[in-house]
Amino acid sequence: MTDEFLFQDSKNHTVCVNPTKGTLNEKPIKELLLKADVDNKADKEYVIEKVQEEHDRADATYATKEDVEKKADKTYVNDELACVASALDKKADKEYVDEKDNEIKERVEWYHERTSKILKTKADTGWVSGCLDLKADKETVDMLTQTVSSHTRGLMEDGQQLKELEKGVTELRNTKADSTWIKGYVDATKE
Structure with a gap:
């Protein structure tokens, strides 16, 4: 094998x-x-x-890492510097801001004091009750209205009588009556 x-x-x-x-x-x-x-x-x-x-x-x-680290992109750097300059220009002047802030605080305090005085005056119950006292009493007004109405009606009635009297005087003058007598009569009725 x-x-x-x-x-x-x-x-x-x-x-x-x-x-x-x-x-x-x-x-x-x-x-x-x-x-x-x-x-x-x-x-x-x-x-x-x-x-x-x-x-x-x-x-x-x-490019090696060293080359990249040593070289800067000029355009990028200029853009970044412009952005920083723009941001600095936009920042507010601290003194100006503080001054405006104080002005606003003073206005708010003045408004608060003024409003408080007004509200205290309006909330004074004596002032409110004085205003209520000046309002008209309904019953007195109704009574005065009725009195004026009745006097007006009386005057209207007297006026009607006066018109009728004057009408009569005119008729007498037209009838050639004595004008001195009529004048004396009219004067007597007016009193």
Whole structure:
């Protein structure tokens, strides 16, 4: 019996492995592994050269942190300074604000005192009762209204009598009566 193993690789080649002899397709495995190690190792000089090229390219393309920290964007700085200057211009003068604040406080105190005096006067019960005393008594007003009405009626009746009397006087004058007698009679009736 043989210690060989046969199988196919990925390219459909038949591979013969003999572990007892340490061969692969009749070639010693140690030599094959050594050759594979050498083939798989990279060329150190080539790698160093490529890494240096990449570093050079990166340095040329990208700014370093030190470069960025040392350089300022002039436009940005000018804009920020203009913004700060504008904000300072808009800030109020503290003395002016304090002065206006004190004026407002004084006005409020004056208004409060004035309002308090007015309210105290209006709330004074003596003032209220005095106002109520000045209001008219309904019964007195009704009585005065009746008195005035009766006097008015009396005057109207007297006026009617006076008109009738004057009418009579006019008739007498028209009848050519003695005008002195009529004048005396009219004067006597008026009194």
